[in-house]
Amino acid sequence: MVRLIAFLVGLGFVVVAGWSLGNGVYAFATQPREESVEHQFHLQPEHASYSFDGPFGTYDRQQLQRGFQVYKEVCAACHGLSYVAFRNLEEIGYGEAEVKAIANQWQIEVPDIDPKTGEASTRKATPADHFPSPYPNEVAARAANNNALPPDLSLITKARHGGASYVHSLLLGYRDPATYRNKEGEPVPTEVRPGQGLHFNPYFANLNIAMPPPIQSDGQVTYADGTAATRDQMAKDVSAFLTWTAEPRLENRHRAGLATLIFLLFATVLSYLAYQNVWHSAKRKVRASGPLDPVNLAKSHEASREAGIQQ
């Protein structure tokens, strides 16, 4: 009975799913497929290699400081870094006094309350503060940016597929839509070219990004450590910095991971030996006695066969 009901229910699902399939196949065969413009022109980020790649990866403190400088001089005007505190900068090699100075001189002040009147005011940042947002609220941010909202960058490398490589590719990925050709050599259709206040960038999901090209020319930032500030260098440094802001515990994770693995490998080898040891004696013991012992069973079967007895 159960099997009959099961059979009928199964037949029902097969018929209904088959009906969907049939319709799908018919539509697939008869209707012309339209490939979206995004699909035709969107590019995957180009892989860039960093010091923090791989299981032994660590951050390059010099690079993070350079990246911080790019963030401070180029990105910070529009993009917040709200999950990071000034004190965290000590982790990338700044001294206590330097961090204090960076916080104190930060271009945006921290919202506060006037201690005398209770009115809203601002004060200079301290190392304990998180990076203040460049805009008081979302409406202000949109009003200042042609109705686009500059995302907070703290987690950007974890919040986008491709991570640091994506940020790197995007920063350098601006193209002229009039002359750009994709891999098939097709030009960008006029109707999808960026409108007022938008910029063509094939690494961006919908091709047209509101952010104007932030990294314009070599030497836009003068690095404190004397590294030549090429466009590629700046894009790479800031994506490394943003990887740190998104995953500040990466080095602890890699170190702890290696220690854990070494311990686990050792423990697993030991437990394998213990397992073999326990079972080795078991096999001998079990086979040494009883009519159902495999050796005795084999003998009795052999004897029956010789005597011509069917089992």
Added chain:
Amino acid sequence: MSFPWAEPYQPKNGLTRWIDQRLPLPRLVYGAIGGGYPVPRNLNYFWNFGVLAGVALTIQIVTGIILAMHYVPYGGQAFQSVEHIMRDVNQGWLLRYAHANGASFFFIVTYIHIFRGLYYGSYKAPRELVWMLGLVILLLMMATAFMGYVLPWGQMSFWGAKVITGLFGAIPFVGEPVQQWLLGGFAPDQPTLNRFFSLHYLLPFVIAGVIVLHIWALHIPGSGNPTGVDVKSAQDTVPFHPYYTAKDGFGLGVFLILFALVTFFAPNYLGHADNYIPANPLSTPAHIVPEWYFWPFYAILRAFTVDFILPAKLWGVIAMFAAILLLFFLPWIDRSPVRSGNYRPRFRQFFWILMLDLLVLGYVGGKPAEEPFVMISQLATIYYFAHFLIILPIVSAVERTLPLPNSISESVLHGEDKEAAPADLGGMRPAAAE
């Protein structure tokens, strides 16, 4: 737990005797996982996964309780509190990554545990209730995992909650009120987050309770084994401790190595980038996908695209729930008296097609709902239902099974290790098959 060959508990010293006479707890442990539980001696490594699932649940509960000490179930702060855990809580990153990936590993070992049951016929008499309690655990796990994924209140959390609770909206007449009742509003919001947190904390302990029943029910007939032949004498068994505790110890080591590899070196590989964007009810992500362990069911849900008497969406919802619920009837659908797939050549072929089918369903479930993925998901959905509801009843009725060994001990004769493995994975075929 009354096997004639089970070793009775003998208190070793005065203290344990004193305790045992007042509270027979040592006796219970000895009979459940100690020397007092005789287990077939031919189990292969697929029998490690039950213990591994128990370990995975323990990891989830321990890391989860500590995470709950730092997490804030409030819409405006949930996302921030998770970042606080990642940055400022001592070893918080480890707790959170272990908890997030622990869920994935819990599902990996549970799915392998279920596939083992499917192949070796562990659902058959007298273990039907073990199987059904296991399915209850699976459903509870799914609910727990889904609600846990909502808690970080990222974009996928929010939109996942919206899509999944939206499924209940497909039920005719009462759908919409039910959906609002589940969410505590018209869209996922503060009440949703609060109740999901509450239930996410509660359900793992319910799972632990059902696991007790699962093991209790298992210990009445005792564990199955790769031949599917009943234990006939003490000769066929070894005590759980030390034989299977030793073997499980090794299995646990391998499991933890794989778990550590992902948790420490690719902690976000199994997740979705969009969940690092705070929830925004005004911005829909391009592709809303659940976590990977739901992909096969998500594919079945989306395979129904055309109305057929009922609306397509309702068919999808019915099919998705039916895909799991039909497993409750498996012991009565598959009536073959032979348990192990090693002795069922026809069944075995379809079993491997099913495994392939589930992989395909999982693959298309993670892809956007566009062609050709939808057509592939429809084909795979058809096979899924056909396998369990049409093919299995027929196969179990017409199949010529291979002769079974007389006893576990006898099967051990021709190669203990090889005999135990599934016949298509390097295991030796039964002697009589040649």
